[in-house]
Amino acid sequence: MGQHQPGIRSAVTSRFEPIAIFAGVVILAVASALTLWSGLGLSWPVSALAGMGVAVALLAIAAWSRRGAAPAPINTSEVAAVLEELAATRERLAAVEERMGVLDRAMVEYSRKTVTAVANELDMVGSVVRDLAQAVAMHDAELFARTDGPNLPADASAADVARSAFQAPPEAVRAAEADPQAEPPAPRPGQSREDRNVVARAITQERLDLFLQPIMAAPHRRVTLYETMARVRLPSGAFVEMPDVAAVAQQRGLAAQFDAYLLANVVKIARHLLGRGRDVPILCGLTTRALVDQTFFQALTALGAAERELVGRIVFQFPLADVRAFGVLELEGLEAIRELGFRFAVSGVSDLKLDARPLFERGFRFVSVPAELLLAAQSGAVPTDIHPADLAGLMARHGLALIVEGVDADDVMIDLADFSVALARGDIFGAPRPVRADVLAERPAAEGRPSPEPQAGPATQAAPATQAFRPEPVSAAARARTAATPQPRTETVMPPPDSALAALVRELGASRSAPQPQQSAPAEPAATDPAATGDGLRQSLRSFLKNGAGR
Numbered sequence: 240m241g242q243h244q245p246g247i248r249s250a251v252t253s254r255f256e257p258i259a260i261f262a263g264v265v266i267l268a269v270a271s272a273l274t275l276w277s278g279l280g281l282s283w284p285v286s287a288l289a290g291m292g293v294a295v296a297l298l299a300i301a302a303w304s305r306r307g308a309a310p311a312p313i314n315t316s317e318v319a320a321v322l323e324e325l326a327a328t329r330e331r332l333a334a335v336e337e338r339m340g341v342l343d344r345a346m347v348e349y350s351r352k353t354v355t356a357v358a359n360e361l362d363m364v365g366s367v368v369r370d371l372a373q374a375v376a377m378h379d380a381e382l383f384a385r386t387d388g389p390n391l392p393a394d395a396s397a398a399d400v401a402r403s404a405f406q407a408p409p410e411a412v413r414a415a416e417a418d419p420q421a422e423p424p425a426p427r428p429g430q431s432r433e434d435r436n437v438v439a440r441a442i443t444q445e446r447l448d449l450f451l452q453p454i455m456a457a458p459h460r461r462v463t464l465y466e467t468m469a470r471v472r473l474p475s476g477a478f479v480e481m482p483d484v485a486a487v488a489q490q491r492g493l494a495a496q497f498d499a500y501l502l503a504n505v506v507k508i509a510r511h512l513l514g515r516g517r518d519v520p521i522l523c524g525l526t527t528r529a530l531v532d533q534t535f536f537q538a539l540t541a542l543g544a545a546e547r548e549l550v551g552r553i554v555f556q557f558p559l560a561d562v563r564a565f566g567v568l569e570l571e572g573l574e575a576i577r578e579l580g581f582r583f584a585v586s587g588v589s590d591l592k593l594d595a596r597p598l599f600e601r602g603f604r605f606v607s608v609p610a611e612l613l614l615a616a617q618s619g620a621v622p623t624d625i626h627p628a629d630l631a632g633l634m635a636r637h638g639l640a641l642i643v644e645g646v647d648a649d650d651v652m653i654d655l656a657d658f659s660v661a662l663a664r665g666d667i668f669g670a671p672r673p674v675r676a677d678v679l680a681e682r683p684a685a686e687g688r689p690s691p692e693p694q695a696g697p698a699t700q701a702a703p704a705t706q707a708f709r710p711e712p713v714s715a716a717a718r719a720r721t722a723a724t725p726q727p728r729t730e731t732v733m734p735p736p737d738s739a740l741a742a743l744v745r746e747l748g749a750s751r752s753a754p755q756p757q758q759s760a761p762a763e764p765a766a767t768d769p770a771a772t773g774d775g776l777r778q779s780l781r782s783f784l785k786n787g788a789g790r
Contacts, residue, residue: 268294530572541747558587577602595637
């Protein structure tokens with residue numbers, strides 16, 4: 240305590256010294272004024288002025304004397320101690336902030352990992368459910384293709400097995416459980432069973448009518464693409480359009496033949512255009528069956544090896560509903576085809592809720608949207624997340640080209656003036672025109688081969704030209720129950736033994752695997768075990784997932 244006394248004393252002195260000097264100056268000034276007034280007999284004003292002069296003089300002397308005085312000493316040890324405490328406090332605050340940041344980041348990372356893991360699990364479960372639904376649907380299609388009637392009680396048995404194995408029957412299984420006498424929904428309202436039989440016969444006999452419609456680049460109306468359309472002429476003279484033909488092909492289990500016919504003939508059309516010096520891509524619609532078809536993929540591989548220049552001129556097109564329903568197998572097949580160099584397009588758009596980035600990453604480059612949908616969205620009749628006039632720009636920013644279809648009148652084109660339409664298709668640009676027969680003719684090496692006549696009637700089914708996922712064969716007991724149940728008859732036509740895709744594969748020099756021998760039905764067991772059949776379905780599905788989509 241003693242060492243701080245000089246500092247305290249100096250602080251007190253430095254604070255009260257000016258007050259003491261001022262008080263002394265005032266006293267001396269008053270004393271001088273009184274002395275002059277009383278002793279010398281000067282008047283009071285003169286004495287006061289003299290006293291003030293003395294005060295000013297004394298103050299000047301005091302100021303001059305303090306000017307050279309040294310400032311009070313500073314205690315550097317106390318200042319250093321205070322600075323050290325401030326530095327330590329600052330370091331502690333920085334450490335606390337760093338720990339808070341680490342905890343915050345750790346909590347965010349933990350939450351992200353947890354949510355991501357849960358999302359991945361949910362996505363995996365959804366994919367498995369979709370794959371199971373597709374596997375059961377393909378199983379039903381295989382059973383339909385091997386029998387004479389349109390519906391089988393064995394399908395319902397397979398649905399029961401799938402329900403007991405997976406506890407969640409998908410839509411395809413529920414459809415198989417429907418009334419066996421009920422007809423599948425028509426591809427379009429107003430079509431009869433006879434019309435669908437005509438379409439099925441045209442697919443199996445490869446008698447489809449192919450049309451090409453140009454897609455123009457506005458406003459110069461220059462042909463940028465062609466779209467291929469497969470139609471079927473009915474006895475009445477009317478045409479069944481491409482979406483309805485594809486729907487019948489999927490319902491009757493003829494999707495593989497339909498896709499094969501389109502691919503084989505689109506290759507011929509692309510060759511013809513390339514030979515005439517017209518570098519114009521062609522849109523070719525397919526079903527999702529093509530993505531898991533091994534022979535179809537072999538044909539694409541052979542095409543890429545033999546005629547690489549055609550790969551970039553064929554664009555495969557899928558409906559938006561099918562794209563949104565792609566499962567693991569379809570996405571794997573899509574990726575395999577994309578790696579070969581092919582690109583894809585989206586058709587059948589019914590809403591404007593399009594996620595452009597995933598489409599581009601999966602190889603899609605074109606999106607076809609009906610003009611009436613854009614105009615309806617502009618008027619507010621269709622809900623949308625984006626103004627329809629900005630849709631073309633959004634697609635372009637993600638590497639997609641917007642094709643406006645259904646532009647059949649000039650007033651529609653005028654209404655689309657504010658939509659930045661770059662590509663359009665419609666009757667005002669050119670109606671669909673049939674492809675000439677000489678374009679679809681075989682190459683000289685294959686022209687001499689006679690075309691076999693298609694056989695009609697319920698004959699023995701030949702080995703399929705394509706290979707895809709096939710579940711375990713149906714037991715003899717199930718076949719016996721099927722034979723005992725009366726079924727409505729539907730006209731069936733056997734496919735020709737030499738399909739267009741087979742000719743294309745041979746032409747390209749691809750080695751095609753031999754047809755699988757027909758498996759004989761196993762001996763009828765004493766009782767059908769649903770658990771064993773469910774295990775067989777699981778093993779078949781697991782084997783197909785492991786081997787990939789024909790890769």
